[in-house]
Amino acid sequence: MDKNAGLAERFEEDRTRLRAVAYRMLGSVSEADDAVQEAWLRVSRADTSDVQNLSGWLTTVVSRVCLNMLRSREHRREEPLDVLVPDAAPGHEEGRDPEQEALLADSVGVAMLVVLDTLTPAERLAFVLHDMFAVSFDDIGVMLERSPAAARQLASRARRRVKGGAAVADADLARKRRVVEAFLAATRGGDFEALVALLDPDVVLRADKAVVPTPEPLVILGAHTVAKGAMAATGRARFTGLALIDGAVGLAMAPRGRLFLVLAFTITDGRITEIDVIADPNRLGQLKIAVLDD
Structure with missing residues (x-):
């Protein structure tokens, strides 16, 4: 009981960061919260006695949950967009907090979320974890079951998409x-x-x-x-x-x-x-x- 209580306390200390990782991976407050909750269910049943870097391990668990959600999302791309668009009036977002969603979108950047949504799940994970949370390509490669060099290439490809290629030469x-x-x-x-x-x-x-x-x-x-x-x-x-x-x-x-x-x-x-x-x-x-x- 003490061990579980200690693990729960440590998870709560990391929750804000884990939620930030999940939101950038998924672009949705409700999905990010679901991912963090699923991660906790996995963590609470795991043996952590040999885990030396608990924060890093928690990031790995959340990231893998998000990766699975992104891969599942690819199979339902034809979901009608009207169910994704919030009503103009506050409070109609199917239980989600529209103000919180909007604030998080502003903090990350709507354009960033849009571009991230065009990436493959592997590209998105590699870019988000490395460029936004400074996770090493060694660790990212383990999550993706690829080499560190392959993980680096995924992040580089995503970075080019985010930046849109060459700088725009427009004086205005x-x-x-x-x-x-x-x-x-x-x-x-x-x-x-x-x-x-x-x-x-x-x-x-x-x-x-x-x-x-x-x-x-x-x-x-x-x-x-x-x-x-x-x-x-x-x-x-x-x-x-x-x-x-x-x-x-x-x-x-x-x-x-x-x-x-x-x-x-x-x-x-x-x-x-x-x-x-x-x-x-x-x-x-x-x-x-x-x-x-x-």
């Missing part, structure tokens, strides 16, 4: 980023006047048929009309973040770490003149999304 990138950041902040904060100020009076918003249940793509004209539409998406903006989309600054929405839609902007003289909202899975799959450098 920083300025456009500020505009998109301001758009997201105004949408999240429900600041109608700030949104209107960012939009060209003749702004055009186009949304494909997957965004809204209409027989034809939606086209909205004018700053006030577009701003009103953005106000209706305030709740969902919590799960939205900046990303490099085909080399330009845009926004990606990814509830539970799964890409649902992107907003691509045309910005002229500091104002947004066009917004393309893309949710069609085929179109999303053709986009090159990467993480913006800080």
Whole structure:
């Protein structure tokens, strides 16, 4: 009993870190919590008498649970996206805490979660554990049943995907980023006047048929009309973040770490003149999304 109590106490000391590992591996608060709970069930039944580095061993257990969950997820990729998208109104996320989910997504970066979701389970594990938690490739190789060199190659391949290849040579990138950041902040904060100020009076918003249940793509004209539409998406903006989309600054929405839609902007003289909202899975799959450098 004392031994189990001591193990439980040590597990609780590591819980925050283990949950952070699981969240970055899975991109979902509820799945991360499930992974940590499953890890505890395994740990509580294991013989730890020969374990010298308990924290490292706990990380290994959680990582293996997450790896199994990621591999299982690959077999259900066709899950309808509408079940993954939280309702705009708070409190409709099937028992999950939307504020906590949004805060964690912000802390990691929505674009990072989106890119991680495109990696294979092995690539994701190698990159997350090495680049985010400084786990050695020797240990990662053991988890993946591969050599350290193979684990290093997996992480390198994932890193290239995260960075999106070569740096974007756009002298206006920083300025456009500020505009998109301001758009997201105004949408999240429900600041109608700030949104209107960012939009060209003749702004055009186009949304494909997957965004809204209409027989034809939606086209909205004018700053006030577009701003009103953005106000209706305030709740969902919590799960939205900046990303490099085909080399330009845009926004990606990814509830539970799964890409649902992107907003691509045309910005002229500091104002947004066009917004393309893309949710069609085929179109999303053709986009090159990467993480913006800080």
